Amino acid sequence: MRLLFKAAGEGLPLVLLHGFPLSAAQWDPNFARLRERHLVVAMNLRGLGGSPAAESATMEEMADDVAETLGALGIARAAVCGCSMGGYVALAMWKRHRERVGALVLADTRAVADSPEQKAGREEFARAVLEGGPAVAAERMMPKLLSAAAPEGTREFVRSLIHANRAQGLAAALRGMGARPDSTPLLETIDVPALLVCGAKDTISTPEEMRGLAARIRGASYVELPGAGHLSNMEAPGAFSDTLTGFFKERA
Ligand code: MLT
Numbered sequence: 001m002r003l004l005f006k007a008a009g010e011g012l013p014l015v016l017l018h019g020f021p022l023s024a025a026q027w028d029p030n031f032a033r034l035r036e037r038h039l040v041v042a043m044n045l046r047g048l049g050g051s052p053a054a055e056s057a058t059m060e061e062m063a064d065d066v067a068e069t070l071g072a073l074g075i076a077r078a079a080v081c082g083c084s085m086g087g088y089v090a091l092a093m094w095k096r097h098r099e100r101v102g103a104l105v106l107a108d109t110r111a112v113a114d115s116p117e118q119k120a121g122r123e124e125f126a127r128a129v130l131e132g133g134p135a136v137a138a139e140r141m142m143p144k145l146l147s148a149a150a151p152e153g154t155r156e157f158v159r160s161l162i163h164a165n166r167a168q169g170l171a172a173a174l175r176g177m178g179a180r181p182d183s184t185p186l187l188e189t190i191d192v193p194a195l196l197v198c199g200a201k202d203t204i205s206t207p208e209e210m211r212g213l214a215a216r217i218r219g220a221s222y223v224e225l226p227g228a229g230h231l232s233n234m235e236a237p238g239a240f241s242d243t244l245t246g247f248f249k250e251r252a
Contacts, residue, residue, distance in 0.1 A: 001061075003051045003069045004044045009035030012102075012248060013078035015066065016042040017086030019108070019231065020177065021137040021170050022161045023049025026083065029237035030244075037245050041078070043069060045089065047169025049161075057172035059085075059180045063092035067100055079248065081105035083233060084205065085173065091183040094190060103193040103251075105244060108230050110205045111213055113182040122178030126171035137170050138162040147201040147229035154234055187216035194220040195247045199228030199235060221247060 006024050014034060018026040024042035027034075034040045045062045047053035054061070066089065070078060080101050082090030087109025094101055114122065128136045138159050145158060194217045198210040207224050214222035223243050228235035 001046055001052055001065045002072055003065050005041050007041045009038050009040050011038045013075045014038040014040050015078045015080045017082035017089050019084030019086050020173050021141055021165055025161050030233050030241045033241035047172050048165050053169045057176040059088045059092040059176055062089045063096050067097040070100055077102045079103035083107040084109050085177055088180050091186055095186055101192060105195045107197040108199055108202050108205045108232050111183040111187055113180055114178050119178040122174045126174040129167050129170045133167050134163050134165050134170060144204055145230050146235060150235050190217045193251050196220055196222045197232060197243055198224050199230060199232030200224050200226050202230045204230045
């Protein structure tokens, strides 16, 4: 499936994959800075941010969509940066479309699969969203996405992105995340430059867990952003963008 995206800039192609329950607009706070050095393509994953929806939205299907959309854009290879669910998709890209991945940035994400309890929780959440709409996703996720110190403007922006999504797309993504396999064995196969970024106050994918991921990837860099919660690119946009551009500048 071809995805809706926002693209600008020139230089090393950089694909940005958003988290749940958001859209490509998650990267708005980073866009201006990143496009100074990169051809930035922020994708709206299937069923979210206005991209076409489908009954099923596994991380593998989302990765196939990203590869297809890159192909349509004539981008053979790109640095792939995914936040949280976007990180699950980035790892699925590494599994299925390795030739397209020139570097990996994994932000506030995890490699393990859901436990049986978490899977059941996803299904219950999906049903609740189908019944109650995106407001249910906002109510459940808002307390976990940002640190207590996040400014009200950021909070309102995140809420507006959640509300702009449709229940169908949100439910499919929840079921897709619940079905994702354990990607831990993939980590040691990563042989492209890898950068891991984590908000120091992230309670979903904690610094401790992300340090563990970094330890399994040969030569990976790990950067913690002080004060930021799960959506570290939104809470510390300057530091996040500078970390990425610095990482790629060093390797240019
Ligand atoms: C996300 O931010 O994408 C989600 O919190 C990931 C998840 O629920 O596993």
